[in-house]
Amino acid sequence: MPYCPTCNQQFTDVSECPNCKTKLVDELPFxxxxxxxxxxxxxxxxxxxxxxxxxxxxxxxxxxxxxxxxxxxxxxxxxxxxxxxxxxxxxxxxxxxxxxxxxxxxxxxxxxxxxxxxxxxxxxxxxxxxxxxxxx
Ligand SMILES: [Zn+2]
CATH class of the missing domain: 3.30.70.1530 (Hypothetical protein rpa1041)
Structure with missing residues (x-):
């Protein structure tokens, strides 16, 4: 599940965060x-x-x-x-x-x-x- 490391939110069907435009990562960073x-x-x-x-x-x-x-x-x-x-x-x-x-x-x-x-x-x-x- 793609995940925004900045907003701590998961998203589907996007490659960058709709909120902050950070590139999504596949895993939780922490x-x-x-x-x-x-x-x-x-x-x-x-x-x-x-x-x-x-x-x-x-x-x-x-x-x-x-x-x-x-x-x-x-x-x-x-x-x-x-x-x-x-x-x-x-x-x-x-x-x-x-x-x-x-x-x-x-x-x-x-x-x-x-x-x-x-x-x-x-x-x-x-x-x-x-x-x-x-x-x-
Ligand atoms: Zn974000």
Missing amino acids: QTRRSDDGTTWVEIASTANSDEAQLIQGFLEAEDIDAQIEHAETSMFPTTFGKLGDVRVFVPVEDEKRALELMKQREREWENLEDDDDTLVTDEGVAEVDENAEPE
């Missing part, structure tokens, strides 16, 4: 899980280490989203997946859209931070930041 209590969990992020996953989990929990971390090596689920990373972050499906939105915002904020990384505009113009300076 893994889903169903836990014993009937909650469907959707993978929202895949990271190479648990530190990053815990940052994401903390970030989402601060927004009242119940995030779960799955380590591939300790997973109770079959590990037939796992090309992007070893640690996955899951959220309940009803929070997926909000969580994805928050993740996008978070990435944008990081990009903005990176833009400011190396140079500093002062009255004298653009000055190099002293990378060896001690943090305050």
Whole structure:
């Protein structure tokens, strides 16, 4: 079933999303899980280490989203997946859209931070930041 990775919707008989014109893909880009209590969990992020996953989990929990971390090596689920990373972050499906939105915002904020990384505009113009300076 063709699927729009941007809108999280499935369509029939079209090759691009009627809403956003994204080319449809055949598979869901993220893994889903169903836990014993009937909650469907959707993978929202895949990271190479648990530190990053815990940052994401903390970030989402601060927004009242119940995030779960799955380590591939300790997973109770079959590990037939796992090309992007070893640690996955899951959220309940009803929070997926909000969580994805928050993740996008978070990435944008990081990009903005990176833009400011190396140079500093002062009255004298653009000055190099002293990378060896001690943090305050
Ligand atoms: Zn779409």
